[in-house]
Amino acid sequence: MEHKPKLAVSACLLGKKVRYNGDAAEFRALTRKWNGHFELMGVCPEVGIGMGTPRPTIRLVNNGESIRLVNPKNGDDFTSPMLEYAQIQADALVESGICGFVFKKDSPSCGLERVKVYREGHEQATRDGRGMFAKVFTTLYPHIPVIEEGRLTDARQAEHYLARVHFFSLWYQEGLKGWTAKAIIEFHNVNKLFLLSRSPDAKRRLGRLIAEGFDNGNRPETVALAYMTEAQKSLNVLTKSGPIAHAMESVLGKLSSNLSKDERQEMLEIIHDFRQGLLPRSAPLTLLQHHLRRCHIDTPIHQRFLSPIPLSLGLMARV
Numbered sequence: 001m002e003h004k005p006k007l008a009v010s011a012c013l014l015g016k017k018v019r020y021n022g023d024a025a026e027f028r029a030l031t032r033k034w035n036g037h038f039e040l041m042g043v044c045p046e047v048g049i050g051m052g053t054p055r056p057t058i059r060l061v062n063n064g065e066s067i068r069l070v071n072p073k074n075g076d077d078f079t080s081p082m083l084e085y086a087q088i089q090a091d092a093l094v095e096s097g098i099c100g101f102v103f104k105k106d107s108p109s110c111g112l113e114r115v116k117v118y119r120e121g122h123e124q125a126t127r128d129g130r131g132m133f134a135k136v137f138t139t140l141y142p143h144i145p146v147i148e149e150g151r152l153t154d155a156r157q158a159e160h161y162l163a164r165v166h167f168f169s170l171w172y173q174e175g176l177k178g179w180t181a182k183a184i185i186e187f188h189n190v191n192k193l194f195l196l197s198r199s200p201d202a203k204r205r206l207g208r209l210i211a212e213g214f215d216n217g218n219r220p221e222t223v224a225l226a227y228m229t230e231a232q233k234s235l236n237v238l239t240k241s242g243p244i245a246h247a248m249e250s251v252l253g254k255l256s257s258n259l260s261k262d263e264r265q266e267m268l269e270i271i272h273d274f275r276q277g278l279l280p281r282s283a284p285l286t287l288l289q290h291h292l293r294r295c296h297i298d299t300p301i302h303q304r305f306l307s308p309i310p311l312s313l314g315l316m317a318r319v
């Protein structure tokens, strides 16, 4: 049976009626399309600290010394319970084996970026904050891929994020067996083409990080954690078609001696058309897949690059 990565999600996005006004904010791509591929775990930090539903709205307020989470109507301050809850809940989620977290945008608790921060005693806000729960989570666990649901409405962003989650999930599964130096090097090797296609510098940087980690006498699990932290930092930027086309050409290079001149030319033209935005990514990937199978030179390295997410997620035809 296919392993389903665990994905933590702001509970309102799963259709739970936990928002301040008693509503939900269901994100249907998650609940109706991708739910078969992930084990979705809803988390509502505001309900978690006992605020109940419905409840008064709260906001981030900068009092000149720190950013607080308060009810602007009566000044009730929820900063301490939220910080305490966030640490305990983040630890519990990571302990349970989550491979990513989808946060609700704009929320003073869950938003990842551009959340409103008010100056104390004023109604003007700057959009440069991070929800208090999300901030604690990402600070404690920077190796776990996170995103806001707003970005997932774009197919390229969604494909890239879910590829990061699957990459993390493979790393997590490997870690359950116990990290060794050999396992880390093998993991990096199997994923090198995937990394090259998503963040060209990351492959070299991560190779160096592994070598330095062991030169410094670090334990394998420490090196593995530093590896995933750096990898997810690099993968946080959406990939462009150029590096992906470059990785396709690298696969073609391995195939070349098995292809006729016409077949090679055809492949080059399709990759070129993808690079120019004239064809979807699936066109050259499908043809490369076909040639690799026909020539019996399919390897895990190629598969990690060619199939970074399950086809049935329905995203590959849209990128």
Ligand code: SF4
Pocket: 010, 011, 012, 013, 018, 019, 020, 043, 044, 045, 046, 047, 104, 107, 109, 110
């Ligand atoms: S945004 Fe976060 S805190 Fe607000 S209702 Fe959704 S899960 Fe709860």
